[in-house]
Amino acid sequence: xxxxxxxxxxxxxxxxxxxxxxxAEKYGSPLxxxxxxxxxxxxxxxxxxxxxxxxxxxxxxxAGEPYMFRERSVxxxxxxxxxxxxxxxxxxxxxxxxxxxxxxxxxxxxFDFCAEYFMGHLRYGTSGGYSLSVCHPFFRRSSWPTKNLxxxxxxxxxxxxxxxxxxxxxxxxxxxxTDTQALLEKVGFHLDEAHDNLYRYLRDDGYSADEISSRIxxxxxxxxxxxxxxxxxxxxxxLIGAIGNGDCFILRDPKGIRPAFYFEDDEVFASASERAPLxxxxxxxxxxxxxxxxxxxxxxxxDGSLTEEVFxxxxxxxSQCSFERIYxxxxxxxxxxxxxxxxxxxxxxxxxxxxxxxxGNTVISFIPNTSxxxxxxxxxxxxxxxxxxxxxxxxxxxxxxxxxxxxxxxxIMKNWPRDEKIAxxxxxxxxxxxxxxxxxxxATHVYDVTYGLVKETDNxxxxxxxxVRGTTLRKSxxxxxxxxxxxxxxxxxxxxxxxxxxxxxxxxSELGKFxxxxxxxxxxxxxxxxxxxxxVYQKCVESVESDTPCSENFVKGIYAPFTDVEISKKISExxxxxxxxxxxETEVTYQTIENLxxxxxxxxxxxxxxxxxxxxxxxxxxxxxFINYYEKSKGRAY
Numbered sequence: 184x185x186x187x188x189x190x191x192x193x194x195x196x197x198x199x200x201x202x203x204x205x206x207a208e209k210y211g212s213p214l215x216x217x218x219x220x221x222x223x224x225x226x227x228x229x230x231x232x233x234x235x236x237x238x239x240x241x242x243x244x245x246a247g248e249p250y251m252f253r254e255r256s257v258x259x260x261x262x263x264x265x266x267x268x269x270x271x272x273x274x275x276x277x278x279x280x281x282x283x284x285x286x287x288x289x290x291x292x293x294f295d296f297c298a299e300y301f302m303g304h305l306r307y308g309t310s311g312g313y314s315l316s317v318c319h320p321f322f323r324r325s326s327w328p329t330k331n332l333x334x335x336x337x338x339x340x341x342x343x344x345x346x347x348x349x350x351x352x353x354x355x356x357x358x359x360x361t362d363t364q365a366l367l368e369k370v371g372f373h374l375d376e377a378h379d380n381l382y383r384y385l386r387d388d389g390y391s392a393d394e395i396s397s398r399i400x401x402x403x404x405x406x407x408x409x410x411x412x413x414x415x416x417x418x419x420x421x422l423i424g425a426i427g428n429g430d431c432f433i434l435r436d437p438k439g440i441r442p443a444f445y446f447e448d449d450e451v452f453a454s455a456s457e458r459a460p461l462x463x464x465x466x467x468x469x470x471x472x473x474x475x476x477x478x479x480x481x482x483x484x485x486d487g488s489l490t491e492e493v494f495x496x497x498x499x500x501x502s503q504c505s506f507e508r509i510y511x512x513x514x515x516x517x518x519x520x521x522x523x524x525x526x527x528x529x530x531x532x533x534x535x536x537x538x539x540x541x542x543g544n545t546v547i548s549f550i551p552n553t554s555x556x557x558x559x560x561x562x563x564x565x566x567x568x569x570x571x572x573x574x575x576x577x578x579x580x581x582x583x584x585x586x587x588x589x590x591x592x593x594x595i596m597k598n599w600p601r602d603e604k605i606a607x608x609x610x611x612x613x614x615x616x617x618x619x620x621x622x623x624x625x626a627t628h629v630y631d632v633t634y635g636l637v638k639e640t641d642n643x644x645x646x647x648x649x650x651v652r653g654t655t656l657r658k659s660x661x662x663x664x665x666x667x668x669x670x671x672x673x674x675x676x677x678x679x680x681x682x683x684x685x686x687x688x689x690x691x692s693e694l695g696k697f698x699x700x701x702x703x704x705x706x707x708x709x710x711x712x713x714x715x716x717x718x719v720y721q722k723c724v725e726s727v728e729s730d731t732p733c734s735e736n737f738v739k740g741i742y743a744p745f746t747d748v749e750i751s752k753k754i755s756e757x758x759x760x761x762x763x764x765x766x767x768e769t770e771v772t773y774q775t776i777e778n779l780x781x782x783x784x785x786x787x788x789x790x791x792x793x794x795x796x797x798x799x800x801x802x803x804x805x806x807x808x809f810i811n812y813y814e815k816s817k818g819r820a821y
Contacts (some may be wrong), residue, residue, distance in 0.1 A: 341800025419687025527560025
């Protein structure tokens with residue numbers, strides 16, 4: 184079930200464009216930007232619960248005074264903890280008389296987060312563990328303001344090893360192996376280089392020390408820095424950050440894999456992973472929010488001037504992550520809401536076929552809660568389809584002179600889908616136990632069901648948004664639903680079969696854990712085609728060992744002998760709870776790739792379904808992932 188997928192991280196950035204006194208007078212507090220950052224992160228809490236971090240920059244601080252600050256936490260409810268603990272410090276300063284609420288300069292001097300710039304990050308760990316040391320934002324410190332760099336992002340790079348090797352070749356000694364550290368040092372190197380080149384140019388041109396310092400602060404060009412730093416980046420990424428002089432930025436990968444949005448008005452510049460939070464928190468209309476174009480970096484200089492320029496040539500074809508629309512982003516974005524309804528609507532015909540057209544004896548529901556919007560789409564399409572049938576039958580009967588009250592009653596009253604909320608998630612019950620057996624036992628109680636609505640003659644259809652490993656289906660959901668004793672249980676996924684690892688931000692990395700892959704392997708063995716497994720392994724080894732970069736996904740060979748329906752049928756057999764007294768039938772059905780593209784025409788990033796990766800690194804990852812599976816080596820392939 185979808186709750187097993189680890190999300191893409193969430194980013195938030197707020198830059199105030201007026202003096203702090205302005206916000207104190209208009210909004211009642213000089214901490215306006217700090218509070219807005221919290222709200223912007225709170226509205227994206229769905230994107231990360233493994234850690235949180237915030238940072239700030241104070242503008243125009245006297246020499247010798249600190250001006251860049253950071254707080255991070257990996258504790259439970261990290262976001263709440265950071266803000267509550269920070270505000271405790273602020274309130275203590277007021278109680279002790281160290282600051283005066285009506286005198287903004289005193290607050291700015293004493294309180295770290297009375298500042299003009301703020302950055303926030305919500306982390307879902309896909310690499311580097313869960314310690315504070317890998318929690319964003321990252322800092323790179325220097326006594327030169329324009330060499331100070333803070334960075335946070337929503338990304339995974341497929342070539343971290345190569346990036347670290349390039350740093351070593353430049354004389355650096357990278358300590359961390361994470362892609363975040365590699366990017367930080369890569370950007371930092373070129374930032375230092377830009378600073379030093381500018382310094383030498385101005386010095387050789389005869390400028391005084393004060394003039395050189397002033398010009399560097401205004402003339403440093405972040406777009407040029409990123410053009411050099413990102414030349415060999417391979418992955419999906421959105422980065423936000425700032426340097427010590429107050430210049431801030433947000434950039435997006437050339438394929439548009441990771442999402443990024445921003446807006447600017449005369450009071451504030453803000454950016455985030457999702458559009459709806461920006462609209463809600465700042466009271467903006469949909470047309471006020473801009474999507475960062477692929478391959479572009481948006482830079483806001485300290486003086487308030489804004490540019491959006493190319494730093495990597497945008498791809499002719501976007502590969503925007505379809506999982507953003509299916510599951511990750513919150514559904515209160517108007518376009519996402521419509522797309523999720525469309526995903527549900529596209530399942531209507533498959534569901535009708537699964538229940539042999541007997542909608543009158545079918546209860547439609549959803550599980551988990553993130554599937555609710557698609558559930559609305561399923562019901563709407565089923566009812567539209569039923570109305571068409573009723574209309575056609577009435578017209579035919581009228582034409583033949585056979586239209587009667589009895590027939591009207593039958594057509595109008597019967598065979599309509601029944602919609603009920605069957606599963607209720609206990610939000611207070613969390614699977615925090617580390618023991619696998621104990622976790623499984625606890626998981627069976629995460630959902631309560633409504634008894635008395637489903638009869639023994641009924642089919643029970645539950646809409647899901649994605650099925651990755653099938654573990655929750657096997658060990659929890661189907662056991663819970665079978666207690667209602669329906670004739671048949673149909674789990675209908677709004678996403679197609681997840682067959683391949685993701686390497687651009689989602690923690691779906693090990694092939695052997697995918698239920699679709701497990702089904703395909705079992706089918707190969709059932710049909711005496713185990714030789715295919717070894718042949719694919721040999722091709723993957725050759726591709727990884729070759730000096731020539733590979734652009735072919737050899738793992739497709741595992742699925743090639745079978746139709747989607749055959750794999751779905753095998754999945755249905757695998758997840759069926761055979762050790763229960765229930766004698767009903769289980770069927771798992773999936774969205775088709777064709778219907779996925781109908782519902783999400785602008786989000787064509789579907790490599791985890793199709794195996795068609797948008798960057799060279801993706802093909803290397805999938806082939807390495809199969810090698811890891813075959814050799815029983817655990818862990819990610821990137």
